[in-house]
Amino acid sequence: MTRQPRRYQPTRPLPYPPVPPGAIPGQRRPAEYRPVPRNGYGITALILAVAGLVFGVVPFTGPLALLCGGLAVLFGLLGLGRARRGIASNGTMSIVASVLGGLAALLGAWGVVLTLQAVSQFGRDLDAQPRTTLPGRPGQIPGNGRFVVGTDIQxxxxxxxGPAELLCRWDAGDDFGTIITNEGNRGTTVTIDPTDGVFETTGCQPWTRIN
Known part of the structure; x- marks a missing residue:
């Protein structure tokens, strides 16, 4: 039994999609234009907020935290405004960045207050130097101590x-010196002027006023 050859049957061409009115046949439909979201403000705000939180942990970098936090709040609000106008897609990021920026600003203000208090306390500690109590005998200064001219001494x-032990040192304004030995109890004299401010002495025998 012989096999009959298959007859060729032409296929029908597929119909073309309908052409929109006014379009040229064979021309593709242009793709729809979508603008790129402008998310720069929100991203900048988040970066500044994180930096502000890092600086806010250390009190001495409080000014930087305050600056970064304030800028983060500003850029976050600008980014939120863009998101509400539909030209940005990171509205949530802008809100989070604004909140974190406010927290960083609070930490920065706290750090600034602590820094100012520390500087003020350091200045008070420098001014509050210990003073030696003066003896009851007038016109005499102990051999060890720091005395304010015009208040503690005249x-x-x-x-x-000379020296009470090994060395006798003194400092009165621009006049200062050291005695290693008393050299036959000759000792030394020093003139304390009203403008000297402070007279300091260490390791000396008592100073007695002679003029």
């Missing part, structure tokens, strides 16, 4: 017989 010329 200006004038004072004399010491």
């Amino acid at each position: 200006p004038g010329t004072y004399r010491t017989r």
Whole structure:
């Protein structure tokens, strides 16, 4: 039994899609234009907020935290405004960045307050130097101590017989010196002027006013 050859049957061409009115046949429909979201403000705000939180942890970098936090709030509000106008897609990021920026600003303000208090306390500690109590005998200065001229002691010329132990040192304004030995109890004299401010002495025998 012989097999009959298959007859060729032409296929019908598929119908073309309908052409819109006014379009040229064979021309593709242009793709719809979608603008790129402008998310720069929101991203900038988030970066500044994170940086502000890092600076806010350390009190001495409080000014930087305050600056970064304030800028983060500003850029976050600008980014939120863009999102509401439909030209940005990161409205949630802008809100989060604004909240974090406000927290960073609070930490920065706290750090600034602590820094100012520390500087003020350091200045008070420098001014509050210990003073030696003066003896009851007038016109005499102990051999060890720091004395304010005009308050603790009066200006004038004072004399010491030398060191109480090994070294006798003094400082009165621009006049300062050191005695290693008393060299036969000759000692030394020093003139304390009203403008000297402070007279300091260490390791000396008492100073007695002679003029």
